[in-house]
Amino acid sequence: MPHDLALKAMNAVHRLMLGASGGKLGWDAGGMPVLELTTVGRKSGQRRAVMLTSPLQEGDRIVVVASRGGDDHHPAWFLNLRDEPNVEVAYRGGPKRPMIARIAAPDERARMWPTVTKRYRGYAGYQRRTEREIPLVVLEPVPTA
Numbered sequence: 001m002p003h004d005l006a007l008k009a010m011n012a013v014h015r016l017m018l019g020a021s022g023g024k025l026g027w028d029a030g031g032m033p034v035l036e037l038t039t040v041g042r043k044s045g046q047r048r049a050v051m052l053t054s055p056l057q058e059g060d061r062i063v064v065v066a067s068r069g070g071d072d073h074h075p076a077w078f079l080n081l082r083d084e085p086n087v088e089v090a091y092r093g094g095p096k097r098p099m100i101a102r103i104a105a106p107d108e109r110a111r112m113w114p115t116v117t118k119r120y121r122g123y124a125g126y127q128r129r130t131e132r133e134i135p136l137v138v139l140e141p142v143p144t145a
Helices: 004-020 076-083 106-119 122-129
Strands: 032-040 047-053 056-058 061-065 086-091 097-103 136-141
Touching (some): 032 061, 056 106
Antiparallel strands (some): 097 136
8 A cells, every 4th residue: 555655756747747848748647637636634734735536527516536546544635634624725736726525425426336347447346456445526616605
C-alpha cells in the first residue's frame, strides 16, 4: 500500500507538472479529469489540498474515490471531509469554488460503482486489496440563496 510520503510526493510531482506547463498539462489523468480538493484538517484546523481524479460526474456533482490505493485505512482527506464537509474544489484548473462533500449512500454507491470501475479498472483492484468498502464521495455545489 502507498506510504504517506509516497502519496505526498506524487501530489508534489503533479503540482510541479501543472506549474511547469503553466497549467496546460495535468488536468486529466488516466482518462479522468483532475481536481484540487481543499479540506480543513480534522486535527490541525489548517487547510489541506490534495490532487484527485474524478471517474464520474453527474451534472454539477463530482464523484471522487477514497481508495488510497486499496489501503486498509481511509485517506486523510476523506477523514477531514467526513468531519467537516465544507470543502473547496478547483475542477480541471478552474477557480476554487465552495462545495459540500458527502459520502454516497449505500444504494447510490451500488449504482455508481460499476461506472466508476468501468472508467478506471484500477479501482476494482483496489477494492479487492482491502476489507473496507472504498467510499465514493459526492461533491456538490453549495446551494445559493
